[in-house]
Amino acid sequence: MRKKDSGDRLQHFIWKYPELRALLEAYQIPYVPEMTMTEMLTAVPDKWLRDKGLDRRTLVKLIKEAAWEDGLPGEPGFCPAEETGGTRQTGPAGLSHSGKGNDQDGEAAPDLKELAVREGTDKSGNPEGAELILKKGDVICVTGTTGSGKTRLLEDIEYLASGDTPSKRKIYINGKLPDQNMRDKLENRMCAYLAQSMNFVMELSCEAFIRMHAACRGIQGSGVLTEQVIDCANQLAGEAFTGETMITQLSGGQSRALMIADLVYISAAPVVLIDEPENAGIDKHAVIDLLSGSGRIVLISTHDPVLALSCPRRIVLKNGGISGILDRTEEEIELLARLRKYDDEVNDVRVMLRSGGRIGKP
């Protein structure tokens, strides 16, 4: 038997690969840090594994995935030769859980410069009125009556439609139709979608919540980041909250503000889709300003005229298809300035009423 050096010990791997520790803890695998990996694996009784719904081969596989760079270290010959190579398991690339601090999204998302929506049809099968080309940094608003196909458009983008949805739309990434390989990489990590009916289902403080999200994204040293996210959210929402506030206690506006701040600071998705953010009473101008500077492609579906005019371009949907893509005119910019004044006035009254104020004598 080979002499053990400190590099063979479990301790070393657990320090190097936090995922490995998480794995061992999740399945309550008993271990002593001074053991080698092989000793640990041979010491676990079969019965113990079956109780956890595992078998030894699966455990070995999971460990290799958690600490894949080293394969299975320790004494050679533990695993069949073909399994000990440093090759990654199948599955979408970039989904590694190695200890390098990477995450499931960061590496996989290619630099998205341009996204195009082409070859779509409306509900009657007629070709869409315009081709949609979105560039990095664009903030575009999606308008249209209820049932006009706003959500369908957001869905097609989210799912990287390739002519296989009712709209027959095809989504081109950087000028190319993504092949299966790229589609697998992008699936589930292209778009961050902030729906109208969003809830928090966890019972955590805001700080713990942000830290957890940052940790799952492999972001280290999230203390400063947490403060940034909360500060940013407080600028968007009416009433301030702190890191100690439980997320379930947040008002509708505060929750959405927190999620928008989180999208900007923590999420890596190159495309952000937001469904009707005006309903929650958050600062529309601040939202647009924040998102414009975030280097993403942002699509905001809205019925609010101020929000719609705040974006330099807007997509108009009719009968399930894109009927036009309009650039904001000079007159609209002037109108927007007027509408914003009204909007601010309404806002001032809201703040005043909320704080118990009244106008005139009773």
Added chain:
Amino acid sequence: MKMLTFAGAHACGKTSVIIKTAAILNETGLKTGVMKLDCIFSDDDSLYRAAGITNIKMISGNVCPDHFFAVSVPQVFEWGLENRLDVLITESAGLCGRCAPHIRDIPAVCVIDCLAGISAPAKTGPMLRYADHIIITKADLVSPAEREVFLHNVRIANTRARISLINGLTGQGAYRLAAYIRQQGETEEIRGKYLRFTMPSAECSYCAGQTVIDDAPAAGRIKYAWAAGGGTG
């Protein structure tokens, strides 16, 4: 006939996902049929009937549903052939989460919903861990951050499977699952295939109908939370 096993906890949206997907498959000329296995009660057969999907309902009742599944599945397979199905889907509820109805060489799908909490992927056990395709439902009801953490945890529990988000109510995302099913090969014979994971090992007098709670050991093969000496066993 293509065959798939669908598994997932109670009320996670299996039936909705299957109905939406089957509608797409039926449209493209693939006749899809469903075997629904439940423990005590199920009215999903009426949902399937309303959606015009060939289906058969089975209630395992007094017998462990996973054992029931394993012994019935060859007949279900025959039923599928007799009904000239192109796609046969077996749907069974999660039950205790210790087992999985997944069979080697037959595509396995696991449905899990976001509202089940972020530790659910680790708790769900073999039916998630041994699945080829994992469907996440109710994703629109939680915050994007929680969705991402949930996805991450699913990925830790099963690094190999493809993951899709499907909205069972609107059918958003079902196209991908339908495409996945279309790509699957035909299953010619089910006899002689193996389950992907073993059944639990308990077999005792409670299995045979004992109900009394007593210190006296149940006859048979069973594990105690505390062994006779007081230590864990």
